[in-house]
Amino acid sequence: MVVLAACGSGPVAPGYYRVQRGDTLSKIARENRTSVRNITRWNALTNHDAIDVGQVLLVEPPAGTATAPDGTSVGASNATRSEASAEASSRTKLGPGVSLVWPAQGAVIRSFDGKNSKGIDIANSAGTPVVAAAAGSVVYAGNGLRGYGNMLIVKHNDDYLTAYAHNRTLLVKEGQTVQQGQPIAEMGDTDSDRTMLHFEVRYMGRSTDPSRYLPPR
Secondary structure (H helix, E strand, O other), X not given: OOOOOOOOOOOOOOOEEEOOOOOOHHHHHHHOOOOHHHHHHHOOOOXXXXXXXXXXXXXXXXXXXXXXXXXXXXXXXXXXXXXXHHHHXXXXXXXXXXXXXXXXXXXEEEOOXXXXXXXXXXXXXXXXXXXXXXXXXXXXXXXXXXXXXXXXXXXXXXXEEEEXXXXXXXXXXXXXXXXXXXXXXXXXXXXXXXXXXXXXXXXXXXXXXXXXXXXXX
């Protein structure tokens, strides 16, 4: 592995770019003053020649990192140490004053492994409410990210985001403020072979294990 805009239309959040007809990664990298290597890494692309019109790409470095002209990350070791320290200090909080609730009821059918699964999958019936795991602002609402279907991304603070994928219906728009526990979507199977919510926690742009932050149930 950022609705009410249809694939290929509508604005995107700052730091993202929606692929247009005729675009190549080289062109996108050049126009955004970065490298193909960076964009490939930031978006976990397996084939940098395969991008689709309407696809949304991250074109700026994740928070807490910078890039050298050759495309290598600087300050990565500091970011890794900061991540380890933050995660060790609290297993349920996303920084001061931010804690998570479960984003949906259902059975966890897939856990985080950091490679093939960037989050957890929660299965239930179509239309099951999906709620904001914490208060924040919606920075992405759309279906331009391949493999995620109708997806929401909520920013909670400068370091943490949560992502909610495969929804049937999105109930909030980009720029909207949401409260913890507020319904933001309905569970579905868009871009998935079964009805489920794919839920991710991202720290400084990197996916991390949601089970570290979710309360026991």
